[in-house]
Amino acid sequence: MSVIYDLEHITTYSYRNPVTFGKHRAVFLPSATHRERILSYLVETNVPCKIRWIMDTLSNNVAELEFSEPAKELIVTCRLRAEHFGLKAIAEFPLDPRALEIPVQYTPDEWSDLSVFMRPHAEDPDSSVATWAKYFVAGDQDHTLDVLQRMMDTIKNTLSYQSRETEGTQSPGETLRLKSGTCRDYAWLMIESLRRLGLACRFVSGYLYDGALDGGEVGMIGSGATHAWLQVYLPGAGWRNYDPTNQITTGFDLIPVAIARHPSQVMPLSGFWFGETQDYLGMNVKVLIRKLANLPEFESKSVAL
Numbered sequence: 001m002s003v004i005y006d007l008e009h010i011t012t013y014s015y016r017n018p019v020t021f022g023k024h025r026a027v028f029l030p031s032a033t034h035r036e037r038i039l040s041y042l043v044e045t046n047v048p049c050k051i052r053w054i055m056d057t058l059s060n061n062v063a064e065l066e067f068s069e070p071a072k073e074l075i076v077t078c079r080l081r082a083e084h085f086g087l088k089a090i091a092e093f094p095l096d097p098r099a100l101e102i103p104v105q106y107t108p109d110e111w112s113d114l115s116v117f118m119r120p121h122a123e124d125p126d127s128s129v130a131t132w133a134k135y136f137v138a139g140d141q142d143h144t145l146d147v148l149q150r151m152m153d154t155i156k157n158t159l160s161y162q163s164r165e166t167e168g169t170q171s172p173g174e175t176l177r178l179k180s181g182t183c184r185d186y187a188w189l190m191i192e193s194l195r196r197l198g199l200a201c202r203f204v205s206g207y208l209y210d211g212a213l214d215g216g217e218v219g220m221i222g223s224g225a226t227h228a229w230l231q232v233y234l235p236g237a238g239w240r241n242y243d244p245t246n247q248i249t250t251g252f253d254l255i256p257v258a259i260a261r262h263p264s265q266v267m268p269l270s271g272f273w274f275g276e277t278q279d280y281l282g283m284n285v286k287v288l289i290r291k292l293a294n295l296p297e298f299e300s301k302s303v304a305l
Contacts, residue, residue, distance in 0.1 A: 014281040021067040024271025028078040060258035086252035096236035103198040114200035133193035155244035200233040205266040206257040
């Protein structure tokens with residue numbers, strides 16, 4: 001089964017006086033994969049600009065925006081129509097024996113490819129993150145899937161979700177100390193903790209689709225908005241989703257857009273401007289995701305050539 005959806009992502013920056021804009025980067029367009037098919041896309045701005053598409057070092061699609069006029073308001077609208085294929089249960093992708101227990105045994109080739117996703121990025125001066133991570137493998141609690149599930153459940157059940165308008169991501173240690181955070185903070189805490197257990201993890205930026213919103217109901221945390229979670233590389237199963245904010249690992253809800261070693265690499269929209277500091281009045285983000293249709297699932301077959 002697949003879902004066709006429309007996405008509209010509108011970001012508005014407001015200023016007291018006209019300011020000049022430097023280069024901006026928009027990351028909203030998923031890469032075409034076996035789980036995502038792009039049908040149409042568009043980037044529009046209220047200020048004249050030149051748009052150039054590039055692919056970054058991790059093969060993410062990035063739109064570079066260069067503006068030619070100053071303004072008191074900058075509106076960047078990204079529109080997308082795509083077909084999204086859900087992720088099946090991990091039971092359908094059995095782990096290799098070397099991945100059943102922590103530490104997972106990666107092959108030399110996997111080490112070469114995954115090393116940047118295995119090395120911790122955030123500092124841990126008081127070892128609070130490392131200590132917290134080791135709690136999940138204490139005693140004989142080392143079965144990989146159990147460890148992942150317990151860590152995800154613990155983040156969801158013991159931390160308080162707090163939306164935050166300011167950009168950026170808390171350090172994992174700060175999230176543990178505050179016992180609260182956003183989806184980005186939750187994902188970053190789990191990534192850096194699992195890296196300290198020897199697992200390859202990457203940060204995922206994207207969107208959370210929730211069917212409840214189509215009926216006007218209250219949806220999941222972060223639904224109908226930009227969202228963040230993580231993927232863990234498990235030999236035999238490949239990159240698998242873990243969303244500690246909503247305890248999601250499968251299904252159609254998570255729509256990945258970009259992957260990164262750390263959160264700052266894949267901000268949905270980033271850039272700089274020139275003017276007086278007091279001229280900045282704020283930012284508003286509006287995301288609309290609407291399902292258009294469900295398509296029947298077809299059976300894929302391998303053919304020897």
